[in-house]
Amino acid sequence: MPQRTKPPAVARQQTRATGDGLTWVEPLPVLINPLSGNRLRLSFPASAPHPDMERLSVEEIRPLLAAFESFRPRARPRLRLMMESPGATDSGQERTAPWELRLREDFLSRYGPALLPVPESLETSRLAFALKLSTRYMDEGIREAAQELFSAPAFLASVSLSVLVYFAAWLAPEPLFSKAFAAALTVRLSLLVGLVELGRLAMACLRLYQEAEAAITPQELEAAAERFGKALGGTALRVLVVVASLGVPQVIPKVPKGGLWTLLSPLRHAPAGGPALESLATVQVVADGSLLVTGVAAGTSAASLCGELATCATMHGGGSSSGGGPKLSTRYGKPHTRQNPPHNEAIEQELARREAAGHTSLRKNKAQMDADGEPIYDPASAAGVRFRKPDVSSIRPDGVRHNTNYVSNPQQMQRELDAFDDMVRLDRAAIHDLYKLDGSLVRRYVPPGVNFP
Incomplete structure (x- = not known):
């Protein structure tokens, strides 16, 4: 299957004024x-x-x-x-x-x-x-x-x-x-x-x-x-x-x-x-x-590589609830998991890219939604999962729903592929894709008649 790297896009950053007139x-x-x-x-x-x-x-x-x-x-x-x-x-x-x-x-x-x-x-x-x-x-x-x-x-x-x-x-x-x-x-x-x-x-x-x-x-x-x-x-x-x-x-x-x-x-x-x-x-x-x-x-x-003011997240040995690990972004919702900061940051960055592109209904790790904005119940899931939760979901400016998941652990690839197939089965009018954390595409489904750049 061909691999595709997502092009870089501008992410949204939070700003605030400082006492010296600069913008932080x-x-x-x-x-x-x-x-x-x-x-x-x-x-x-x-x-x-x-x-x-x-x-x-x-x-x-x-x-x-x-x-x-x-x-x-x-x-x-x-x-x-x-x-x-x-x-x-x-x-x-x-x-x-x-x-x-x-x-x-x-x-x-x-x-x-x-x-x-x-x-x-x-x-x-x-x-x-x-x-x-x-x-x-x-x-x-x-x-x-x-x-x-x-x-x-x-x-x-x-x-x-x-x-x-x-x-x-x-x-x-x-x-x-x-x-x-x-x-x-x-x-x-x-x-x-x-x-x-x-x-x-x-x-x-x-x-x-x-x-x-x-x-x-x-x-x-x-x-x-x-x-x-x-x-x-x-x-x-x-x-x-x-x-x-x-x-x-x-x-x-x-x-x-x-x-x-x-x-x-x-x-x-x-x-x-x-x-x-x-x-x-x-x-x-x-x-x-x-x-x-x-x-x-x-x-x-x-910390020693990035400096004391850096926001760096390590791929192994991530943050814990005690606050001793790297800071996690929560702009679009609570941390996906504190044990895997890169997964959380990938989600946050993708949501920022979509917001910059004009997407609406930005959702982080929430139940898959149908055209009416209702959670999609899955009675046929072999894993007994009632609702699939895409890592990233949004609605494009043209009204097409777009769901994305990420694979952090290659050993769990089959589980993620099964989840991908279930999400496509539940909503064939939406775009679905699965990426590795390095940005390489694993699988994508695009509905007939829908343009995908």
Whole structure:
């Protein structure tokens, strides 16, 4: 039977105002599944960007700009656009400045070798020129800060290296980060802003590079810069600043304490460092939207990996009624079970996706309902169950009922398949599906004449 992975969707998050005028957003749980060989699988829910991270002021980045200025003092801009045909070689007039050579060495020593060709001069490259142009098209809430940042030659060169070295790794179908620093950073950023947001930024950077290199006319380069500028939100710009800045270790000590990580502080539920993250060997971005982490120190807990403010749920040894386990989401109803937090979180996330898609009658672990909204009694159930209870049930905007169950334990697969068959038998006018917790589809029934995307 073909497997189908559910596409990521935006989940609803609870918010409240804080005394300092910021908006606090309840983080959605990260599911952590311990595997053999000191490995972890981290599954990230897709969520809307934090409202306070979608803006970036000049005041927030001034300490960082000052640190970059000390690395390479601001000089008269030397950027110039040379529209040679693709593949043409440099004339040799542009030489790599000593400060840029030092920056490259630092960057490559932390992130690993460049995966895309590095131009003779980053400062005068097409990519750097396109980055500068892109600030014209950024949102008003970040435009001024971006223009200040991208006018600093050392910072602009560092961003260019970020694209050529770190974000270039995302070109692979399932990107693999084998350099310890890059692996740890990928986990940190995924915990802070989400894997989906990080992946979108990487793809936007790579598209800008490809289109800038392929541009024949200034108009084509401008169009590429416009697409990038409009695609870059405040959260993505903050991540870009962090990735670029961490590649220049001389800059970091000159930034006030916490300066870099405070750029991501509204969502900060991951540590800036620590033994758990520093021990990582590799990180792979899996096609199902999760991270496969290897080289994790034995005995590492979810709390030590995610930080004290994280909402992480472990796949084994979940919470108990004593309150010592991970916090369970109850936005759509009481916990499905406290002994299996990932199952509960999968239900909550699916209900959030459906609410965002306009579904009504959102129900969590409630009796299966018929077209009249009445519980469906099952007199023929071989297991003696009177009412089937889908993990998730809702009504689509077109009026079609949709029921979903999840399989947590593969050893109970047959029981779940029998329950699926019973639910289909009881209501053949509804959509029914059965998923594993990793998002892979086990079985689906769609009524004749009903469209399913």
